[in-house]
Structures are given as structure tokens and as C-alpha cells.
Amino acid sequence: MPLLQISAQNLQQRLQNGEQLNLLDVREIIEYHTYNIGGINIPLSKLETNFKHIAYNKTSEIIVICSAGIRSVTAQNILTANGYQNIVNLTGGLKALQKLNIR
Template sequence: MCSINASELYQRLQRDERLDILDVREAIEYHTYNIGGLNIPVNRLQQNIDDIAYNKTDEIIVICSAGIRSKTAQAILLENGFKNVLNLKGGLIALQKQGLI
């Protein structure tokens, strides 16, 4: 499965690229801190797959706190026909550890 690391994501955010981000943390985590994107918790992703407003061929970057839930979400998306799904390795914690956010 494909992934993106924290510094690559940070650089793309700094360039103001239009990114399709899917944050699969729980709503309370998302509302406490987020970098934008659509929030659908991983445990509700399968039943809400039709709520994803991103095209199945577009690149989607899936994020969570540590990269574990997003890896699960990446697999769910791929199983449902999404073609270009990247998992943020190390999650938002990796961005924080590098002092990027």
C-alpha cells in the first residue's frame, strides 16, 4: 500500500496544494485539532462510504493520530474502488514530532 510521510505532506500543505484529506479519527479528536479535510471515523467508514465526496480516481490522503486507523481506512477505501489512497505514515503525531505543526 502507498503512503506519504510527514515532511512530504507538510511541503504540499505549505504549497497550498488542493488535497483531498480524509481524517478517520473520532469527532472529538478532529474537533480538538485538525488540518482540514473530511472527518469520518474509521469505525463508521464502511457504512458511510457513499458520503465521501472525493472521486474514486483522485488522490486521497488518509490521516489519523498515529497512522494505524488510517491504514485500516486505506484498505477499506481500496476495497471499495478508490484507486489512489495514501496513508500518512506515523499520523499527525509524526507531523508534531518533526515540529511541522
């Protein structure tokens, strides 16, 4: 099954529309506190031992985000392997989203 992706443009549009999104930021805590767009922060290094902290339903869409879209792919694979069914990766990560806001 192919991994689900969302572009920075699509995510930005959904955020601007006020959509309530389930965001899971898998960057380290210091990165999250430096810049974030909300959601739950569980660093990738702690993800497999902290599933109980994911307050989202296993069938709900969860958008996984990181800095460049690499750690979030790993998180996407971990979550999918543990029964989460609708995990979406932010392609290019927050860097791609920030580039949209610079223009």
C-alpha cells in the same frame, strides 16, 4: 499491490505550497475537533457505512490520516477494497506531522 504512503515531511511541504489536497481524517469526532488539518472527518468505525459522505472521486488521490498512522492503514485497505484507486496513508499520522512543527 503495495499500499501508498506519504511522509509527514512531504505532506507538510505540499500543505505549505498551498496544494489542494483531498484529506480524509478517520479519527473520532472529538479527536478531529481537538486538532485537525482540514479535510473530511469520517471516523473509521463509521467508514464502511458512510462512503456516500466521501466527496472525493474514486480515482483522485485521497490522503488518509489518523493520530498515529494505524487506523488510517485500516481505512486505506477498506477504501481500496471498495474501488478507491489512489489512497495514500500518512506515515506516523498527525503525531509525526505535529513533531515537525514543534522544532
